[in-house]
Amino acid sequence: MNVTWAAKLGSDGAIVFYNLHQGRRVIAEAKKIPQNPCNIPETCPPFMVCYFDTVCQCPKQLLAQNDCSPPITSTCNSADLLYVGEMLDYSVLEFVKPYMNADINACKKACMGTCSCSALFFENSTGNCFLFDQIGGLKRAEVGSSGFVSFLKVSRNESGWQNHAKGSTNEAKHIIFLVIIVTATILVIAGLLYVGFYYYRRQKRLLEYPTENSEDDTFLDSFSGMPVRYTYRELCKATKNFSIKVGQGGFGSVYQGEMPDGTQLAVKKLESVGQGKKEFRAEVRIIGSIHHVHLVKLKGFCSEGVHRLLVYEFMGKRSLDKWIFKNKEESSILDWNTRFNIAMGTAKGLAYLHEECEFKIVHCDIKPENVLLDDNFNAKVSDFGMAKLMSREESLVYTTLRGTRGYLAPEWITNNPISEKSDVYSYGMVLLEIIGGRKSYDPGEIPEKAHLPSFAFKMLEEGNLKEILDPKLVINENDESIVSAIKVALWCIQEEMRLRPPMTKVVQMLEGLCDVPQPPMSLGPGARAYSGFLRWSSNEGTSSGLTEYNSDALLSDIRLSGPR
Known part of the structure; x- marks a missing residue:
């Protein structure tokens, strides 16, 4: 007789087998596996013990915790083993291999030395030691079995948690x-x-409102002929609490002010505590004791606490860059005579710094932003915060890199010594920009014209120098000062320092007191590399000519006749 069986997995995890007659009618329940409900894995929550009647109880050692959850830890330090009980069993044990075979002390030591161990089970009859990183519900050992001894690893600072009060208290x-x-x-x-x-x-x-003299007092008192010293309160009042900002420099802002007698002032407020202090001392020391019609006049200063301010004569037309770069309206275009006079005035100011002072003064930051214009468009060199003093016996000097990209002479980039000829190079770049009415490097131009110095040398070679001129200018075709100015600019930006004329010679050439020789017509390899570097690193590229042509043999040394 054939017998048909059916198996059903119940929701409680047990499997029930049924014996069926033909016609699949159930006649009897044959067998349930497992018969003991506690043998079904995870019958009870973690750490609770299942008894034969499926009652889950918390071991008495864990009763101090409402939810029967001890402070388990898996660290190697600051931990203790908490005894849970004996005659216990865990459904997983019959499916895993023991960690080791030893005595109870060795098993406990193994768990304490294994960071991932959270619980251990030890069987006294066999010496089998089992380690677990986490466990679920437990059960009582079967009748006739010795069962297992169990320990949990808990935090040492929590080892007395069994004594803590329970509940809402x-x-x-x-x-x-x-x-x-x-x-x-x-x-x-x-x-x-x-x-x-x-x-x-x-x-x-x-x-x-400082009450004590600043640390600059000793420094300032060491120089004679210092300009007027203002209080900070006076300058706050003169500038209406620094409300009218007219410019921004590397170390501070410039504000317009007016004294009670109606005198207009430009007040430079140094804002950088470290470098601004150096600039303040350099400017007071250098420009405070020199006077020239083409150098901006330092009328006074203020040094109170951390406040350091420089007071200049007010320049009504602001800086040169506002006129040759930014304004495109017809009414703001500077005619050639005005531009030429600005170039001449700037050259005379630099010549005075280089040749007529007790020390040679290298400005180190000649650029259109540092050429100021008064109401009559007379040029005055300003901003001496980066200036370097050289004795008359020195021809070259090493110093830290300073200045503005696009106007730096090649020796700055190559870490070679500098001299007053470094200012000559910067002046040549400014002169080219005055003539062309544009930046020395303009990516908006066609490639041939983008780099103004390179284009200027090319036009020199083609004999078409007037192509360099600002196209907005209306010029007299017979005015030779235009061609002379372009040639002077190209001499000034020679790569070799010795080929650049001194500023006194530049003044003489611009005044027409001596001929301007033909500059070299090609860029040397060093100059091309330098101009390429500037085009890559800045929107203000520069270039220079390289030649063995000795300008000193062609240009006589003529000095300016003192301050003017």
Whole structure:
């Protein structure tokens, strides 16, 4: 007789087998596997023990925790083993190999030395030791079995957790403790804010109205003939609390001001504490004791606390770059005579710095932004914060890199010594920009014209120098000063320092007191590499000519006749 069986997996995890007659009618329940419900894995929650009647109980060693969850840890340090009980079993044990075979002490030592171990089971009858990183529900050992001894690894600072109070009393203590901590933290923060605000207000008052002389006093007192010394309060009032900003420099901003007698002032407020201090001392020392019609006049200064300000005569037409670069309206175009006079005035100012002072003064930052114009468009060199002093016996000097890309002479880039001829190179770049009415490098131009110095040398070779001129200019075709100025600019930007004329010779050539020789007509390899570097690193590229042509043999040394 054939017998048909059916198996059904119940929701409780047990499998029930049914014996069926033909016609598939159930006649009897044959067998249920497992018969003991506690043998079904995870019958009870973690750490609880299942008894034969499927009652889940927490071991008495874990009763101090409401949810029967001890503070398990898997660290190697600051941990203890908590005894859970004996005659226990774990459904997984029959499916895994023991970690080791030893005595109970060795098993406990192995768990303590294994960071990932959270629980251990040890079988006394066999010496088998099992380690687990996590466990689920437990069960009582079967009748006739010795079962296992179990330990859990708990945090040492929590080893006394069994003695903690249970229920709402424990929670209330935690809440009170948290409230105390939060309140104390808020009070500490509020106290720190109050102290910080008080200190800030006190320092602000000291800075605005200092009562002691600044550290610059000794330095300033060591020089005679210093200009007027203003108070910070006076300059705040003159500039209406620095409300009219007319310019921005590398180390500070420039503001327009007016003294009670109606005198217009330009006040430069140094804002960089470190480098600004160096610039302040350099400018007061250099320009405070020299006077020339084409150098901006330092009328006074202020040094109180951390406040360092320089007071200049006010230049109504601002800086040269505003006129040759930014303004495109017809009414703002400078005619050739005005541009030529600006170039001449700038050259005379530099010649005075190089030749007529006690020390040679190398400006180190000649650019259109540092050429200021008065109401009659007379040029005056300004901003001496980067200037370098050289004795009359020195021809070359090493110094740190300073200046503005696009106007730097090649020796700055190659870390060679500099001299007053480095200013000559910068002046040549400015002169080219005055003539062309554009930046020395303009990516908006066609490639042939993008780099103004290269284009100028090409036009020199083709004999078409007037192509370099600003196309907006209306010129007299017979005016030879245009061609002379272009040639002078090309001499000034020679790569070799010795080929550049001194500024005194530049003045003479511009005045027409001596002929201007033909500059070299090609760029040398060093100059081409340098101009390429500038085109890559900046929108202000420069170039120069390289030749063995000795300008000193052609240009006589003529000195200016003192301050003017």
